[in-house]
Amino acid sequence: xxxxxxxxxxxxxxxxxxxxxxxxxxxxxxxxxxxxxxxxxxxxxxxxxxxxxxxxxxxxxxxxxxxxxxxxxxxxxxxxxxxxxxxxxxxxxxxxxxxxxxxxxxxxxxxxxxxxxxxxxxxxxxxxxxxxxxxxxxxxxxxxxxxxxxxxxxxxxxxxxxxxxxxxxxxxxxxxxxxxxxxxxxx
Amino acid sequence: xxxxxxxxxxxxxxxxxxxxxxxxxxxxxxxxxxxxxxxxxxxxxxxxxxxxxxxxxxxxxxxxxxxxxxxxxxxxxxxxxxxxxxxxxxxxxxxxxxxx
Numbered sequence: 001x002x003x004x005x006x007x008x009x010x011x012x013x014x015x016x017x018x019x020x021x022x023x024x025x026x027x028x029x030x031x032x033x034x035x036x037x038x039x040x041x042x043x044x045x046x047x048x049x050x051x052x053x054x055x056x057x058x059x060x061x062x063x064x065x066x067x068x069x070x071x072x073x074x075x076x077x078x079x080x081x082x083x084x085x086x087x088x089x090x091x092x093x094x095x096x097x098x099x100x101x102x103x104x105x106x107x108x109x110x111x112x113x114x115x116x117x118x119x120x121x122x123x124x125x126x127x128x129x130x131x132x133x134x135x136x137x138x139x140x141x142x143x144x145x146x147x148x149x150x151x152x153x154x155x156x157x158x159x160x161x162x163x164x165x166x167x168x169x170x171x172x173x174x175x176x177x178x179x180x181x182x183x184x185x186x187x
Numbered sequence: 188x189x190x191x192x193x194x195x196x197x198x199x200x201x202x203x204x205x206x207x208x209x210x211x212x213x214x215x216x217x218x219x220x221x222x223x224x225x226x227x228x229x230x231x232x233x234x235x236x237x238x239x240x241x242x243x244x245x246x247x248x249x250x251x252x253x254x255x256x257x258x259x260x261x262x263x264x265x266x267x268x269x270x271x272x273x274x275x276x277x278x279x280x281x282x283x284x285x286x287x
Contacts, residue, residue, distance in 0.1 A: 094210035
């Protein structure tokens, strides 16, 4: 009973705060609303007995929204907590598509004859996940690891103000390097 | 709490996120819409895992979804930073060179 009530309260919080992201009139409030939505979903995942995934979702998204708030202060060129904004295009079409997708998904959810549950969860779900990742699903873990590493490199390359191509030219052969401030040994 | 109710909530989150991703002009707000869609996916995958087949493979799928969210956010911030530095813009409509 308590689980059911908690689930519905969290569901309302998740959906309403998710909708508030595009409804409140400042980006700082929008990012806090999104963080609240993620926390509600994270707790719902905890209710579904996935302790590790739920906690990771909450921790990661709260940090991510904090980064997002800092990012907006840095780049948006306005006080994001105070400045009202409404920057949308094709609002009606977007609303129509979103409602259409929701109706289609709802129809699928209600009409599909879902099968009965197969098997039972492990006693320690988190330990079972760890053993799975370090055993039969090692390939998934390796792939995620490589993708993360590539993301770090690609993110730095895209975001960096100057790279080695700016210093050494497109063929990396320009010497001396083109630096705004000459320096280094012998220069 | 049943599979259907969990999936309905997930569908609502996904649809709200889709509305945001389609309608917002600011790059960061578009990213927020995508995040909300992935939020719905996490809930749906967790519901499928618990109500249909609670074996560890389903949790691995959830971990992959969370990793995808991280990658989306990191690359989105990097591209938005690049866009801002090169053109001084933060709106999708001002970076529509490839549209059409």
